[in-house]
Amino acid sequence: MKRIQDFKFKEYKWLNYQNYILTLKTTDTIAEIKPGNFAELKIPNAPDVFLRRPLSVLDVDHDENTISFYVKIIGKGTEKLGKLRGGDKVNVIYPLGNSFSINGTNKALLVGGGSGIAPFILLGRELKQKGVEITFLIGARTKEDVLLTNEFKKLGDVLVTTEDGTMGQTGLVTHHSVFSEEFQFDKIYTCGPDPMMKAIAEIAVEKGVDCEASLENMMACGFGACLCCVVETHGGNKCVCTEGPVFNTKDLAW
Amino acid sequence: MVDFGIQIKDLKLKNPVTTASGTFGFGEEFTDFMDLNKLGGIFVKGLTLKHREGNPYPRMAETPSGMLNAVGLQNKGVDYFINTIYPNIKDFDTEIIPNVNGSTIEDYVEVTEKLNEIEGIHSIELNISCPNVKEGGMAFGVSCPSAIAVTEAVRKAYDKTLIVKLSPNVTDITEIAKGVESVGADAVSLVNTFLAMAIDANTRKPLLSTITGGLSGPAIKPIALRMVWQVFNAVQIPVIGMCGIMNATDAIEFILAGSTVIQIGTANFIDPQISVKIIEGIELYCKQQNVDAVSDLIGAMVTK
Numbered sequence: 001m002k003r004i005q006d007f008k009f010k011e012y013k014w015l016n017y018q019n020y021i022l023t024l025k026t027t028d029t030i031a032e033i034k035p036g037n038f039a040e041l042k043i044p045n046a047p048d049v050f051l052r053r054p055l056s057v058l059d060v061d062h063d064e065n066t067i068s069f070y071v072k073i074i075g076k077g078t079e080k081l082g083k084l085r086g087g088d089k090v091n092v093i094y095p096l097g098n099s100f101s102i103n104g105t106n107k108a109l110l111v112g113g114g115s116g117i118a119p120f121i122l123l124g125r126e127l128k129q130k131g132v133e134i135t136f137l138i139g140a141r142t143k144e145d146v147l148l149t150n151e152f153k154k155l156g157d158v159l160v161t162t163e164d165g166t167m168g169q170t171g172l173v174t175h176h177s178v179f180s181e182e183f184q185f186d187k188i189y190t191c192g193p194d195p196m197m198k199a200i201a202e203i204a205v206e207k208g209v210d211c212e213a214s215l216e217n218m219m220a221c222g223f224g225a226c227l228c229c230v231v232e233t234h235g236g237n238k239c240v241c242t243e244g245p246v247f248n249t250k251d252l253a254w
Numbered sequence: 255m256v257d258f259g260i261q262i263k264d265l266k267l268k269n270p271v272t273t274a275s276g277t278f279g280f281g282e283e284f285t286d287f288m289d290l291n292k293l294g295g296i297f298v299k300g301l302t303l304k305h306r307e308g309n310p311y312p313r314m315a316e317t318p319s320g321m322l323n324a325v326g327l328q329n330k331g332v333d334y335f336i337n338t339i340y341p342n343i344k345d346f347d348t349e350i351i352p353n354v355n356g357s358t359i360e361d362y363v364e365v366t367e368k369l370n371e372i373e374g375i376h377s378i379e380l381n382i383s384c385p386n387v388k389e390g391g392m393a394f395g396v397s398c399p400s401a402i403a404v405t406e407a408v409r410k411a412y413d414k415t416l417i418v419k420l421s422p423n424v425t426d427i428t429e430i431a432k433g434v435e436s437v438g439a440d441a442v443s444l445v446n447t448f449l450a451m452a453i454d455a456n457t458r459k460p461l462l463s464t465i466t467g468g469l470s471g472p473a474i475k476p477i478a479l480r481m482v483w484q485v486f487n488a489v490q491i492p493v494i495g496m497c498g499i500m501n502a503t504d505a506i507e508f509i510l511a512g513s514t515v516i517q518i519g520t521a522n523f524i525d526p527q528i529s530v531k532i533i534e535g536i537e538l539y540c541k542q543q544n545v546d547a548v549s550d551l552i553g554a555m556v557t558k
């Protein structure tokens with residue numbers, strides 16, 4: 001069941017000038033959250049930010065009653081969300097959307113770029129728990145933008161590409177040698193910019209493996225009321241907020 | 255106890271607070287957040303004769319104090335509504351009011367005839383003001399003769415309360431309101447979204463796939479309030495007011511300007527519990543102002 005719940009600002013962990021982890025706390029319990037689920041946050045102290053902002057759940061701690069988000073500053077909403085102070089209240093609608101499917105996976109490749117790495121902590125943890133072998137492949141422009149790798153290392157192997165060659169292999173994630181060597185994975189999960197996910201989906205077809213992508217479409221509500229967030233699938237337009245954000249890429253007509 | 259009841263012919267609402275078509279799904283999307291039984295009514299998502307896929311993505315853009323949408327009446331068709339959706343929502347103690355759309359007058363009539371058969375539905379809202387479809391939609395609502403023609407045809411096919419939803423994209427909205435009143439509309443609802451657009455200066459591209467779309471939210475509230483007041487003074491039938499209602503005070507302003515019923519739209523996306531809060535807020539206002547019946551507030555703006 002979806003909830004609308006007030007949280008209090010707890011803390012930030014700034015990863016670099018435009019990326020931070022925001023942790024919120026409640027005195028109440030936190031609902032069950034599955035890997036891939038997202039939340040819609042009302043940005044406080046920001047009358048010029050009209051709609052809520054969708055963010056994937058990065059992590060949740062049911063003992064401490066905290067929930068955290070990995071945020072990349074894009075515009076006014078994500079900027080204002082990075083300026084909270086002690087006592088600020090944040091209203092959150094969650095858990096929203098579907099989740100990644102895990103059954104039948106033995107060896108998984110998780111390909112992320114930009115802010116699209118957020119769902120990979122919860123996903124990685126659940127895969128690991130199920131005994132799945134995990135490799136993360138993280139793409140970024142430059143070394144400073146390669147984030148959360150310490151967290152990923154706790155869960156599996158971590159491969160990196162940077163466009164300027166300052167870390168890992170040089171180029172885009174799709175150029176990584178993991179794709180030119182003998183392919184040992186039976187599932188790809190991907191989240192990040194659309195062109196990246198499309199390229200990864202094509203590789204998945206080539207390699208004959210299943211691929212799930214988590215989409216970040218523009219949303220007005222996040223819970224199925226407005227029909228603004230659709231993606232074209234082979235079965236017609238589907239709402240990313242209710243039938244996604246996770247789709248098997250073979251169903252998408254992008 | 256404040257008397258909250260409203261009646262427009264066959265349509266009896268337990269209070270004047272309803273939700274606007276296209277902003278509240280079919281109600282089911284909100285049951286985790288609120289009790290639908292508290293609402294006066296739910297204007298459900300626009301229906302057409304046949305399934306419609308709507309417009310391509312992107313369909314939404316945030317703008318100052320509002321948003322643009324270009325959904326384009328995506329829906330699975332009136333038969334799907336009647337057979338699959340309505341059975342799930344019919345037992346809620348609130349009025350379910352379908353929003354009827356078409357590309358031709360024949361379409362509107364056919365959809366209406368199907369809905370006329372349903373006992374639990376006491377009213378329809380005729381949408382002649384959708385700015386997001388190529389054929390029909392707003393084209394009917396921006397000229398007086400075509401607004402009259404479609405209303406007249408639907409009136410013949412519908413026995414119960416007929417509400418006509420007007421477009422703000424006209425020179426004089428009172429002319430259209432008087433026109434549809436003259437051929438038997440039981441109420442007018444106003445207004446639909448304002449034709450608008452937004453551009454990304456960096457990419458030089460429009461933010462919507464359709465280039466233009468409909469603007470909703472507080473950005474349009476003062477214009478809509480003016481239109482409600484003008485139409486209230488021009489017709490005898492009840493006026494249903496909306497646009498940018500974000501709280502109880504906004505709702506009361508619309509009632510004072512002449513609305514018998516109000517619809518809450520875009521605000522539902524930001525706070526899915528807002529409609530219940532607005533009902534409570536109106537009740538509190540009535541108590542504080544010693545108003546016995548909410549109907550006493552309709553058009554009660556004090557001008558002297």
Ligand SMILES: Cc1cc2nc3c(=O)[nH]c(=O)nc-3n(C[C@H](O)[C@H](O)[C@H](O)COP(=O)(O)OP(=O)(O)OC[C@H]3O[C@@H](n4cnc5c(N)ncnc54)[C@H](O)[C@@H]3O)c2cc1C
Pocket residue numbers: 038049051052053054055056057069070071072073074075076077078079115118119215216217218219245315316
């Ligand atoms: C399901 C989902 C999960 C997401 N998870 C994360 C996450 O974990 N971390 C993170 O940093 N970002 C995430 N995003 C993207 C994030 O929602 C946007 O970056 C954010 O809304 C931008 O808001 P803004 O006000 O800063 O930018 P502005 O450009 O000022 O926003 C203007 C409008 O465009 C929308 N918008 C702009 N960029 C995006 C985008 N990339 N995706 C969707 N809507 C956008 C905004 O919501 C707003 O309505 C996610 C998006 C979705 C749909």
Ligand SMILES: Cc1cc2nc3c(=O)[nH]c(=O)nc-3n(C[C@H](O)[C@H](O)[C@H](O)COP(=O)(O)O)c2cc1C
Pocket residue numbers: 226227228274275276277299300301323325327353381384419445446447469470471472474496497498499517518519520521
């Ligand atoms: C996403 C969206 C979809 C809409 N779909 C419909 C529709 O199907 N039929 C209709 O008559 N109006 C539709 N509308 C218009 C609303 O019912 C309402 O007239 C408008 O949004 C103004 O009210 P608001 O400012 O409170 O949102 C839609 C509005 C939005 C934002």
Ligand code: FES
Pocket residue numbers: 218219220221222223224225226227228229230239240241242
């Ligand atoms: S964002 Fe409103 S339906 Fe998906």
